[in-house]
């Protein structure tokens with residue numbers, strides 16, 4: 001689909017490529033970090049390590065056995081998926097409480113996260129971390145797109161560029177989010193995001209949605225650089241600042257030349 | 260270049276050409292003053308930018324009509340764009356996708372069309388601001404201001420109808436808002452909506468109807484208005500910025516052909532080139548991401564194009580829960596209020612020349628532009644208007660501001676609502692104050708010259724800073740403006756002071772109460788006479804200063820300048836004659 005269609009303005013693209021690169025404006029496409037660990041059986045030593053880590057890092061808020069305190073909710077029954085989502089996205093351990101948990105640099109290694117997730121999962125019955133097979137981006141992107149627009153776009157924007165919610169909360173941008181995390185977000189509904197359980201959106205649907213989001217990640221806009229997917233507002237600012245700016249530069253230059 | 264300009268009117272400017280040439284030779288002042296002499300200041304080209312963007316719109320739009328199908332019948336997409344294969348969509352949306360992905364050069368043309376639409380309205384808006392702040396709308400150009408204003412409004416109309424054509428999610432959401440607004444109008448709203456959409460929203464008719472408006476009615480109106488606009492520009496001739504030799508009864512500049520025509524042609528290609536460069540590089544309106552219109556999903560970050568943004572912002576900033584039930588109809592003031600405010604705002608913009616003329620009572624023709632500072636209240640009104648518009652515009656992106664600057668949406672909304680009322684007042688006040696103090700500074704410079712930073716020691720030991728008198732061009736610029744005094748309410752034939760007269764007097768007071776009069780020749784002379792005693796004292800150091808400047812300038816300036824002074828003096832009693840103060844460094848006491 002790309003080769004033929006793009007050729008007419010390939011030349012123009014080549015000319016401007018230098019500009020773009022020198023402007024450093026291309027966001028390098030991040031490779032999707034893939035990991036598969038769920039099929040591994042939970043070992044006793046892993047649980048032990050998880051418990052230690054939990055006591056050291058989480059228990060101050062979530063209580064000794066994850067029973068919850070006045071500062072944080074109980075983790076009994078939230079499942080390994082929830083813990084994996086929260087910790088691997090850098091949301092937990094939480095820091096200052098704002099309107100919403102901030103995404104911070106991840107503080108644990110993969111093994112440690114697995115251990116913590118296994119421990120939290122062992123506290124009660126909750127959703128497990130989905131298997132690599134369930135989250136692979138090989139579903140139907142068309143259905144995924146449709147489902148995404150119906151279920152997610154009102155918060156996350158049609159291209160997953162993110163959007164504002166009330167009271168300082170927001171739905172984050174969904175660019176280059178690991179497959180497992182997308183699945184877990186739907187499964188556990190972090191904070192203001194609703195839970196999309198398997199009756200709501202079946203595992204196949206979830207796979208389709210992941211496929212669609214990955215398609216967006218891997219296929220940059222056919223029309224050129226995207227202005228952060230922010231739509232008309234970014235376009236308007238762009239034409240006023242860059243477009244008119246360039247042209248006024250030329251008019252000043254022409255005016256000066258005439259003397 | 261100086262020769263070119265002056266050769267146009269050899270009789271009138273012959274001596275001055277000579278005079279100028281000497282300056283050119285000596286100091287290369289031409290570079291600095293040249294621009295003031297020819298009316299091709301860069302800001303005069305903004306209108307051209309709008310015109311050329313419109314030309315590009317016509318060309319690219321015509322290309323699009325070859326492939327676009329304005330029908331809303333549902334079809335199944337089986338084109339090349341993967342994520343939408345097999346999806347149900349309208350023919351209009353499908354043909355837009357086909358233009359984007361299957362027509363050779365189609366995507367580029369769509370982007371050219373859309374980017375040039377944004378540029379068209381933006382440059383027209385900037386052009387309007389230039390005309391406003393320089394007072395170029397004054398007699399005889401009031402009608403042309405109205406025509407230009409209508410062009411701007413038609414630009415918005417063209418953009419809105421075009422934006423709605425692809426029938427994607429964003430444009431559908433836009434139409435839904437319009438539908439809501441129409442329905443918000445009491446009594447007739449519901450009927451108008453069902454007429455427009457051919458039944459219940461969204462119906463199956465709207466795209467085809469917008470299409471006729473978009474490719475026939477609106478462009479035709481724009482072309483007619485543009486023709487009238489340009490015709491009037493030719494009849495009125497161009498205005499110019501204030502400067503020596505530039506009066507209300509002449510124009511100084513290039514002959515239209517050949518210099519200007521060649522330049523304009525080149526400029527078209529520059530504008531075209533910039534549009535092409537942007538269109539080949541940056542995505543605009545990636546409709547394939549939004550999916551076809553479907554009333555159920557609503558995407559975050561749904562915004563109209565920038566020129567409709569201020570209307571959207573007005574809707575968003577209106578306080579909610581303002582419904583009232585009067586006379587058996589529901590009045591949604593949260594929709595009506597922004598609607599009324601927007602219309603009043605547009606009306607004031609369109610009618611401004613007449614409003615100002617009514618206040619000032621100024622019936623004379625004006626061809627020399629005002630420097631914005633010399634019309635403090637007008638400039639301040641403009642600044643307030645721009646601020647009001649800008650807040651409304653920003654109001655359309657409250658959600659994006661909230662996410663991108665990590666603020667609460669509610670805080671942003673409240674902040675904007677307050678800003679909408681407070682900021683224009685602040686802008687008015689600050690601008691007026693700034694303009695007045697700039698005028699005072701001008702007056703000071705005209706009377707006493709510029710500070711040079713050179714300190715001179717007087718024989719009796721006092722240190723003073725040498726003030727260098729400005730040359731006559733500068734002086735002309737600093738003093739050639741009019742200062743109105745507020746008019747008083749006069750009784751009519753029956754000896755009564757009418758309410759209208761009172762209102763007019765009050766407005767006149769509002770406009771002209773605080774003012775700075777230009778330095779008159781008398782004052783300038785007086786100020787120099789006043790310095791004479793000092794000049795005598797500091798004759799020696801002053802000479803030293805003088806040797807730093809080419810002697811030719813000094814000797815030539817005197818006689819030539821005197822002549823100008825006497826000439827301008829006879830021309831108009833109001834614009835005071837300027838005698839250049841250039842003789843010696845006149846220190847300020």
Ligand code: HEM
Nearest residue numbers: 317320321323324327355373376417418421422424474478
């Ligand atoms: C008054 C100046 C005009 C403005 C401001 C304007 C603006 C627009 C805009 C914003 C769009 C949406 C494009 C998109 O979604 O990518 C559009 C679409 C379109 N315009 Fe115009 N336009 C103007 C004049 C014209 C003219 C003169 C023609 C034809 C002779 C034309 C033909 C079209 C067509 C066919 C489309 C559908 C494009 C698509 O499939 O995306 N326009 N216009």
